Amino acid sequence: SQQGEEDPQALSIQEGENATMNCSYKTSINNLQWYRQNSGRGLVHLILIRSNEREKHSGRLRVTLDTSKKSSSLLITASRAADTASYFCATDRGFSGGYNKLIFGAGTRLAVHP
Amino acid sequence: EAGVAQSPRYKIIEKRQSVAFWCNPISGHATLYWYQQILGQGPKLLIQFQNNGVVDDSQLPKDRFSAERLKGVDSTLKIQPAKLEDSAVYLCASSSLLANQETQYFGPGTRLLVL
Numbered sequence: 001s002q003q004g005e006e007d008p009q010a011l012s013i014q015e016g017e018n019a020t021m022n023c024s025y026k027t028s029i030n031n032l033q034w035y036r037q038n039s040g041r042g043l044v045h046l047i048l049i050r051s052n053e054r055e056k057h058s059g060r061l062r063v064t065l066d067t068s069k070k071s072s073s074l075l076i077t078a079s080r081a082a083d084t085a086s087y088f089c090a091t092d093r094g095f096s097g098g099y100n101k102l103i104f105g106a107g108t109r110l111a112v113h114p
Numbered sequence: 115e116a117g118v119a120q121s122p123r124y125k126i127i128e129k130r131q132s133v134a135f136w137c138n139p140i141s142g143h144a145t146l147y148w149y150q151q152i153l154g155q156g157p158k159l160l161i162q163f164q165n166n167g168v169v170d171d172s173q174l175p176k177d178r179f180s181a182e183r184l185k186g187v188d189s190t191l192k193i194q195p196a197k198l199e200d201s202a203v204y205l206c207a208s209s210s211l212l213a214n215q216e217t218q219y220f221g222p223g224t225r226l227l228v229l
Contacts, residue, residue, distance in 0.1 A: 031216060042118070042205055042220035043157070088156050092216055100209070100216045101170060104156030 006089055006108045014113050019076040021108040023089030024069075030094040032065055032072050033102065037086045046074075046087075079112045086110070116140065118221035120206050126227045132194040135224045139187070139208030145169075147218065148181055148191050149205040157205055163189065164211075196228045 007022045031050045035043040049056045049065045056063045062075040090102040119138040149157035162170040165186035183189040207218040
């Protein structure tokens with residue numbers, strides 16, 4: 001079962017523009033993570049935001065979390081062609097015993113054109 | 115540090131054949147995950163190991179899929195017999211047990227095509 005749903009499914013922008021991707025989920029979470037996947041490659045962790053945090057920054061990335069609306073957004077500022085990839089949100093509900101289990105959404109395919 | 119290693123990178127088999135994938139996690143990572151990623155979808159967890167014990171295999175089709183992690187390090191995932199719908203990328207990931215270390219580190223994946 002998929003916990004997170006990304007919106008939009010696909011996004012096409014020009015270099016230098018900002019890209020915003022949204023993620024909605026259904027149940028309470030411990031944290032929410034964003035991953036990037038380049039074509040034919042594995043996933044790379046971008047940023048983690050905990051349920052008691054509202055906003056987090058990492059370089060050109062800004063993530064927000066609204067637990068009341070069960071939603072998160074990923075903003076990439078001043079996009080580059082190298083940002084072209086699929087972006088996935090993953091929710092971690094935690095386990096009794098402390099094991100974390102990520103449930104991924106279907107992803108947003110971002111294309112940044114030179 | 116070396117990343118998560120997987121082999122083979124690509125595999126083409128016919129339906130009803132068997133196939134096995136291998137994963138070597140990051141050194142010291144106690145938790146190992148196998149995911150299935152069908153084209154156009156996000157990864158779906160198949161099985162999660164804590165050292166050499168299974169923590170979660172609720173989404174593993176146990177009639178045809180099996181996995182083991184002997185000695186709590188390397189892991190193999192096997193499909194026997196394969197079906198057409200098993201065509202996907204199989205991703206291995208690992209993570210640490212340390213506090214506030216929930217990040218998962220992924221290998222490059224094995225792309226399986228079942229004909």
